[in-house]
Amino acid sequence: MxxxxxxxxxxxxxxxxxxxxxxxxxxxxxxxxxxxxxxxxxxxxxxxxxxxxxxxxxxxxxxxxxxxxxxxxxxxxxxxxxxxxxxxxxxxxxxxxxxxxxxxxxxxxxxxxxxxxxxxxxxxxxxxxxxxxxxxxxxxxxxxxxxxxxxxxxxxxxxxxxxVGAGHTMKLLNNFISLGYATLYSEALAIGAKNGVDAATFHDVISGGRMDCGFYQTFMAYVVGGDPEAHRFALANAHKDMRYLVSLANESGISSHVSSVVKNGFAAAEAQGRGADYLPTLSDFVQDMNGIRRDER
Missing domain, CATH: 3.40.50.720 (NAD(P)-binding Rossmann-like Domain)
Structure with missing residues (x-):
């Protein structure tokens, strides 16, 4: 070359x-x-x-x-x-x-x-x-x-x-962590909404604390800030990445309890026609699935 x-x-x-x-x-x-x-x-x-x-x-x-x-x-x-x-x-x-x-x-x-x-x-x-x-x-x-x-x-x-292959392995591990966070945030927000803690209050407590991070901020820029472009990564891509990660775990003989749960959440969102939506909208899907009204959020 x-x-x-x-x-x-x-x-x-x-x-x-x-x-x-x-x-x-x-x-x-x-x-x-x-x-x-x-x-x-x-x-x-x-x-x-x-x-x-x-x-x-x-x-x-x-x-x-x-x-x-x-x-x-x-x-x-x-x-x-x-x-x-x-x-x-x-x-x-x-x-x-x-x-x-x-x-x-x-x-x-x-x-x-x-x-x-x-x-x-x-x-x-x-x-x-x-x-x-x-x-x-x-x-x-x-x-x-x-x-x-x-x-x-x-x-x-x-x-x-x-x-060769280590780069893609590390990327899947990186995405597993970030998509796992998205799953945790979405369920935590749903539990809070059902019990009188809205997204803005949740954000006031977590933001600036030890659980804060750059990924959290872009996720919440949609949830509380309403920015639809805050994290431009489609739910369908998240599902694909988690399929690869679970497949790799299976190929390696590693039990995939957590990664399979994360994957299934994105599989459900894509099955409901939300695959083209961006990652922070996972919070909407989880709350819709649990019957949480918009005014409760």
Whole structure:
């Protein structure tokens, strides 16, 4: 790979748009594949990016390809298409993927003369645009060092956490903790509402205390502040991540008492047609499910 590699990007959606913007503004030749939302593609092209019509075209145009996709099925399809087109560079998977799949794809890449680094993300589209995302990367040391300068374009904090698959494992653990908090907050708010403690009072007590944290603040920015954009992460994505985490626990022979309960809450919300709603609305779902009126909240 050259000193300033030609970069390809697949998935210029909520997170990927800002990430790709930072890559091209850092001076890397960037090629993107068309996205169902044309606005990010048009914006990136005004900043100097090129557009490939398909993954075969992207494989020919890039030495390093970044993936920012919904999950493992989409990642598997993209990697297979790149390899089928003769790609022999490095794939950087920034999706939240199943580590079992990630390790299998890494072996497929190695057999084809390519490499794979898993580099999932933490934080929100705001930090993606600002280039201050958290990133946890898994892969061989040499592969990690090769892609580090590109990751640095969008990451304010970058940690190499182990071999291939370790990045996605750590991301699922991170999300398990945060989604577990969302589940706890939602049930606590429901219990409070049924017993004369409204959300504003709850927030007055928790905010600024030992149980406060950045995640709590964005969650409550919707609950008490009414900001629908406070935490732009869909309940369907939360359900998907928890399915991966429970699957990984099962694969590892670990009992999954807590993670299964958290997963089931998001499964129920998605089954009720709320999958596209953002994470803090889990509190609405739990209270609706328990018959709690709006004026009790």
């Amino acid at each position: 050259s000193g300033t590699p030609r970069v390809g990007f697949v998935g210029v959606g909520l997170m990927g748009h800002g990430m790709a913007k930072n890559i091209v503004e850092a001076g890397y030749p960037l090629t993107v594949v068309g996205h169902r939302n044309r606005d990010p593609v048009k914006d990136l092209k005004t900043r100097g990016a090129e557009e490939a019509s398909d993954l075969a075209g992207l494989a020919a145009a890039a030495e390093l390809v970044v993936l920012c996709l919904p999950g493992s099925p989409e990642v598997e399809t993209a990697v297979e298409a790149l390899l089928a087109a003769g790609f022999q560079g490095t794939v950087v998977d920034c999706s939240t993927s199943n580590p079992v799949s990630t390790r299998q794809l890494a072996a497929r890449c190695a057999a084809a003369g390519a490499a794979l680094v898993d580099a999932p993300l933490s934080r929100t589209p705001k930090e993606a645009w600002e280039g201050t995302l958290d990133c946890m990367a898994g892969g061989a040391e040499a592969d990690f060092e090769r892609v580090r300068p590109v990751i640095d374009c969008w990451a304010g904090r970058l940690l190499h956490v182990g071999d």
